[in-house]
Amino acid sequence: MSGSGWIRQGFAIGRTEFRRTTRSLRGDSARLALLGVVAVLFGLMVLAGAWFILQFGDQIPAGDVSNVIRGSVAIQWLFAVFITAQRAGSRHHSIDQESLMLLTVPVRAVALGLLSAECFRALAYLAVPVLLLGGAFVVASASPLMAPFLVLAVLLFFTTALVLGFALGLLAKLLVARYRVVAEHKSAFSFLAVIVFVGGYVGLQNFGGQSLTALLGWLPFSWIVDLAVIGSPFSGSTLRAAGVLVGGLGWTVGGVLVVERLGVALWFGDTVEDAVAAEQARVDTGSAADPLAAAVRPIPLPMISQPARRIAQRSVVVARRNPQRLSFLVLPVVLLGVTLVNVAQAGVGSLLALLPPLVVVGLPWLAGAVFGLNPLGDEGAALPTTLTSLPSGRDYAVGLAVPGLTLGLPVVVLATVATGLAGPYAPLETAALAVLALVLTLAAVVIAPALGMAFPRYDPVRVGSDREIVPPSLSAVVLYSLTLGIPGALAAAATLAPAGTRRFLSLLVGGLLSLPFGLLASQGLDPARGVVTWLGQVGAEIATIPVPAVRWGGYILPLAALCLLGIWSFRAVSRRFRNHTLD
Amino acid sequence: MTAIETTDLTKQYGSTTAVADLDLSVPDGVVYGFLGPNGAGKTTTMRMLTSLTRPSSGSARIAGVPVDDRQRLIERVGYLPEEPPLYTELTAREQLTYVAGLRDLPEDETSRRIEELLDRLDLADDADRRIDAYSKGMRQKTAFVQSLLHDPDVLFLDEPTSGLDPRAARTIREMIDDLAAEGTTVFLSTHILPVVDEHADTVGVLYDGELVAEGPPGDLKRQADAGAGDDTGGAGERTLEDVFLEVTSEDPAADEATVEGATDVR
Numbered sequence: 001m002s003g004s005g006w007i008r009q010g011f012a013i014g015r016t017e018f019r020r021t022t023r024s025l026r027g028d029s030a031r032l033a034l035l036g037v038v039a040v041l042f043g044l045m046v047l048a049g050a051w052f053i054l055q056f057g058d059q060i061p062a063g064d065v066s067n068v069i070r071g072s073v074a075i076q077w078l079f080a081v082f083i084t085a086q087r088a089g090s091r092h093h094s095i096d097q098e099s100l101m102l103l104t105v106p107v108r109a110v111a112l113g114l115l116s117a118e119c120f121r122a123l124a125y126l127a128v129p130v131l132l133l134g135g136a137f138v139v140a141s142a143s144p145l146m147a148p149f150l151v152l153a154v155l156l157f158f159t160t161a162l163v164l165g166f167a168l169g170l171l172a173k174l175l176v177a178r179y180r181v182v183a184e185h186k187s188a189f190s191f192l193a194v195i196v197f198v199g200g201y202v203g204l205q206n207f208g209g210q211s212l213t214a215l216l217g218w219l220p221f222s223w224i225v226d227l228a229v230i231g232s233p234f235s236g237s238t239l240r241a242a243g244v245l246v247g248g249l250g251w252t253v254g255g256v257l258v259v260e261r262l263g264v265a266l267w268f269g270d271t272v273e274d275a276v277a278a279e280q281a282r283v284d285t286g287s288a289a290d291p292l293a294a295a296v297r298p299i300p301l302p303m304i305s306q307p308a309r310r311i312a313q314r315s316v317v318v319a320r321r322n323p324q325r326l327s328f329l330v331l332p333v334v335l336l337g338v339t340l341v342n343v344a345q346a347g348v349g350s351l352l353a354l355l356p357p358l359v360v361v362g363l364p365w366l367a368g369a370v371f372g373l374n375p376l377g378d379e380g381a382a383l384p385t386t387l388t389s390l391p392s393g394r395d396y397a398v399g400l401a402v403p404g405l406t407l408g409l410p411v412v413v414l415a416t417v418a419t420g421l422a423g424p425y426a427p428l429e430t431a432a433l434a435v436l437a438l439v440l441t442l443a444a445v446v447i448a449p450a451l452g453m454a455f456p457r458y459d460p461v462r463v464g465s466d467r468e469i470v471p472p473s474l475s476a477v478v479l480y481s482l483t484l485g486i487p488g489a490l491a492a493a494a495t496l497a498p499a500g501t502r503r504f505l506s507l508l509v510g511g512l513l514s515l516p517f518g519l520l521a522s523q524g525l526d527p528a529r530g531v532v533t534w535l536g537q538v539g540a541e542i543a544t545i546p547v548p549a550v551r552w553g554g555y556i557l558p559l560a561a562l563c564l565l566g567i568w569s570f571r572a573v574s575r576r577f578r579n580h581t582l583d
Numbered sequence: 584m585t586a587i588e589t590t591d592l593t594k595q596y597g598s599t600t601a602v603a604d605l606d607l608s609v610p611d612g613v614v615y616g617f618l619g620p621n622g623a624g625k626t627t628t629m630r631m632l633t634s635l636t637r638p639s640s641g642s643a644r645i646a647g648v649p650v651d652d653r654q655r656l657i658e659r660v661g662y663l664p665e666e667p668p669l670y671t672e673l674t675a676r677e678q679l680t681y682v683a684g685l686r687d688l689p690e691d692e693t694s695r696r697i698e699e700l701l702d703r704l705d706l707a708d709d710a711d712r713r714i715d716a717y718s719k720g721m722r723q724k725t726a727f728v729q730s731l732l733h734d735p736d737v738l739f740l741d742e743p744t745s746g747l748d749p750r751a752a753r754t755i756r757e758m759i760d761d762l763a764a765e766g767t768t769v770f771l772s773t774h775i776l777p778v779v780d781e782h783a784d785t786v787g788v789l790y791d792g793e794l795v796a797e798g799p800p801g802d803l804k805r806q807a808d809a810g811a812g813d814d815t816g817g818a819g820e821r822t823l824e825d826v827f828l829e830v831t832s833e834d835p836a837a838d839e840a841t842v843e844g845a846t847d848v849r
Contacts, residue, residue, distance in 0.1 A: 281716030283674050289694065291677045291711075292684070310684030314670065321672040321713070385668040385729065388633055389685040391654045578653065582635045583596075 006109040013105070013113025017096075018120040028459070030474050046129040050136040057140025062233035065225055067217030068210050073157075074222035075204055075213070080161035081168070082197050084118065088169025089190070102267060111259040115166055122158050130154050137232075145231030149241075153228035156248040160221055163255025170262040177271035184276055220247060292317065301406055304398055307390055311399020312406075315371045318378070319403075325378070326370060328471040336362055355419040356430070357492040360437045363415055365484050367408025368444025372400050373472035373480060375449045375573075376456040376580065380470065384582065393574035397446065400573065404445035412437045425496060432495045432555060439559050440488050443566040447483055450569035451476045453576045483565065487558030494554025502542060502550045510539015584647070586611045586737050586768035587632065591641035594627050594792075601627040603792040604641065609770070609785065611736075614763045616783030616800070617772040620831050624792040625772045626665065629739045632770070633662045646736040658686075661735035665742050667726035671715035675706055675725045678714060679732060686733050693732065700728040704754060719746035727755060737768045744775060756782055780823045788830050796830040 025031060101110050134150045172193075175182045182189060204212065216222060223244035226236030285294035292313040301312050319325060336358065344351045375396075379386050390396055416437040420430030455475040460468035493501040514535035520528035545553075587609035594602040602624040609615045619625045630636035632643055634653040643650045646659040669678055676697065683693040701707045704724045714722060723746050731738055740759070744752040759769050759782055773779060779786055780800050788796040796803060800823055807826045 278712070278716055281713040283677070283711050283713060290680065290690065291674065292680050295677060306684050306687050306690070310681050314673070314681050317677065318670055318672045380670070381666050382668045382670050384635055384662060384664050385682060386685065387635060387653075388657045388660065388662050389682050391657055581637050582630055583637060
């Protein structure tokens, strides 16, 4: 083989891997839709940024590149290293088509292939925004000479971060493969690494101050900014720019060689993981007289028929042993956490006022979502067995509802009462919230499977290196959230702030809902004018409803609706299970 | 009594016919070998016969129960699909306890039966390990046990020996014979023709959704001899593989020979 053959092979592997990524993305409509939404939002921000730079870029005062600017770049560079390390550590323990790759091309080519594929992926997401923003700056500052150095700096930023991140990810996998203690606690170590890095990153971004950021400006990779500003009105250090260019190229080449060495050790070496997995696969409670009952202890499932009990036990055991199945809940929980932190910053009083209604709606949502949002998809390969073993759809519905009720109901009611009493609300209001929480939980555990069965998802997604999970469909999550959230929020708001609720409803009907009809009317569509008038009248009438009527009506009507929805959902689950086929 | 009875059973997916006018009559206590190339419609047929897929037309009864009455049907049938239907987070013992529970089988009795079957299939020592740590063969054995826990009248097996080592495969074959001897009808779909040759009382060959040959293996081989112009008179020259290749051939000449000789089905 010629000396440069591995480079050609490496880039060929990189192109193929990148193509596989784009093809798999094209085949995943849910991910594609999510990506589309993010792309539109992010794209608008980038366009706004580019416009802003074009308008005001020439007014940015020229000056020297400070260590604070360098440090800011270093923080983002470290973030890119972390993300790459995470991806490499979770995805590339064993490479795809391992025997084909390792027996066909040198490991160095495989290493280059994986690195270049990762580089292509990063560029696919970021090249256009970076070019738009950079191009806008080049135009605004009338410094065309800057353009090639800017491109060079961006490429250097990615390649240097990628090789280090990739090497760190493979090193982590190597430690897992070699050391039993690391393999036994790899999830804990991984979680710790995420907490330490994300904590440090957020802390540095928000509370680090300029002096700490400036300190990071001494890191050689922060000097990329000195390279990027050559030819612009800004003055960087030429020495640093030259240093980072030469050093960065050397670093990248050296990085490929390090990744190759790590790859050889990882892909051709022994691993303790299989032995550890075999040990961890043994279940202590297995030999009990009733192994499933033993496996769910200490959770006290109620006395129900054996078939329903088995469904409930299986749901709990599977969720407990494979918590990654619940990873779809991370985003809503994080959003809730962020909301609470933001509210807490406004004062403890605000937090105490907001907590009860959030708990009343959020916890029942969680109780339903954990076990029931994709029951058919959760069955996986076992679906034919469940369908041909369980004669009663009613048992299926009960079995799916019981874990959420058993685990959720006490927590929901206690949390509602505790936060209600701690908050600025009267005992009667807290009691009303507790009843609402009870009804919402009862409704959630049957509405979730009803919607999950109406909008099932069967396509798995890969989580980490070795597990595939089937998250609920986006339609099921959205519809479930709306079905539970709207009546729940309305009832809570009517209980705690009836006057505000009345005003909100009045504006909603008379203002927001009539807006599109108003636009149509302005285009000469006469019937729309009538609708606007009618909605305005309804809005005005809502504003005159007495506050006690809003309080009790706004509370009882949603509650009644939830009860009816719950009954309908229970029957729907039962009926859908009985009639479900694999067509 | 007839264990499996179908009349004009048909399944269409849009304009594609997966199974066409299938007429079967399988008596109690026999092993019925169900053969066919990939995509012939075997899995679709088994899914229709176990109520997992609705027929487009025609009718079918299993142990006297119509296939559209799932509630009654599932007491009578056991089904082992090609992909072992298991929760990988459970252990084998938990999985079997779970499925027995879904059927509401008496817990003590079931527990004893599970232990017996685990023991017979050499799974007892691994029964407390999670299934995600199992080999393909161990999963297959667990799923096989699961399919017959409730002592079904008719057992549908789709490639039951797939991934098994020779010893385990032999145990499964012996258990199939035992089940048939005790009165269970075994509907066996497999690509391993010697297994069908040795164990099946009757063989049906499905091709492009149509039953193109049916009969005892010996008869099919003899008829194929005759159809091919072999006048030796014995069935020793032709194998079931020859019969299979002939009746599933695209070659019209071979088709003709088949129609004349090996089968009166097509």
